[in-house]
Amino acid sequence: NAGVTQTPKFRVLKTGQSMTLLCAQDMNHEYMYWYRQDPGMGLRLIHYSVGEGTTAKGEVPDGYNVSRLKKQNFLLGLESAAPSQTSVYFCASGLAGADTQYFGPGTRLTVL
Amino acid sequence: GQQVMQIPQYQHVQEGEDFTTYCNSSTTLSNIQWYKQRPGGHPVFLIQLVKSGEVKKQKRLTFQFGEAKKNSSLHITATQTTDVGTYFCAGPWTYKYIFGTGTRLKVLA
Numbered sequence: 073n074a075g076v077t078q079t080p081k082f083r084v085l086k087t088g089q090s091m092t093l094l095c096a097q098d099m100n101h102e103y104m105y106w107y108r109q110d111p112g113m114g115l116r117l118i119h120y121s122v123g124e125g126t127t128a129k130g131e132v133p134d135g136y137n138v139s140r141l142k143k144q145n146f147l148l149g150l151e152s153a154a155p156s157q158t159s160v161y162f163c164a165s166g167l168a169g170a171d172t173q174y175f176g177p178g179t180r181l182t183v184l
Numbered sequence: 185g186q187q188v189m190q191i192p193q194y195q196h197v198q199e200g201e202d203f204t205t206y207c208n209s210s211t212t213l214s215n216i217q218w219y220k221q222r223p224g225g226h227p228v229f230l231i232q233l234v235k236s237g238e239v240k241k242q243k244r245l246t247f248q249f250g251e252a253k254k255n256s257s258l259h260i261t262a263t264q265t266t267d268v269g270t271y272f273c274a275g276p277w278t279y280k281y282i283f284g285t286g287t288r289l290k291v292l293a
């Protein structure tokens with residue numbers, strides 16, 4: 073099992089560009105999450121999904137969109153990147169809402 | 185909304201000293217989880233506590249859940265350089281988890 077994988081690992085964008093981060097899990101988990109982590113700060117939830125075809129907003133959803141068309145994939149989109157979105161993005165998955173979360177290795181995004 | 189606070193934010197200890205981080209929630213929690221993130225790595229699940237007053241041990245790590253289920257602590261006995269990292273607590277809130285701000289531990293050899 074690969075667990076949770078994220079692509080790409082690193083990316084540099086210019087302000088206004090768009091991109092999609094891909095998260096994939098092979099553990100048949102229902103729940104998937106996108107977090108951002110800024111230097112010296114904790115994990116802040118951007119969006120999450122409780123099952124295929126569902127999405128919901130977390131603490132900091134503005135400027136991001138998500139889709140969960142397949143159970144194993146959770147996509148995070150930035151339509152018009154801003155320097156404030158420079159961060160490390162982590163995807164996580166879990167069997168249920170109150171279950172262990174398994175994190176991917178992260179995507180380091182820099183917006184110039 | 186729910187808030188989860190952690191103290192201290194940073195802790196530097198000499199190798200062999202003990203270390204404790206505290207987690208406090210603004211609301212009663214059904215359970216609490218602890219994660220460890222090594223520098224440059226991703227959070228890794230350590231343990232989940234469910235019962236009021238629960239104490240669990242993992243080698244040199246001792247986890248405690250408060251009687252009122254609003255606070256928790258992680259204690260490391262005789263720290264080693266392998267303990268370096270950031271320790272997060274997380275409390276469930278409607279299908280998701282709210283993470284504490286984390287305690288960054290540095291161990292000086």
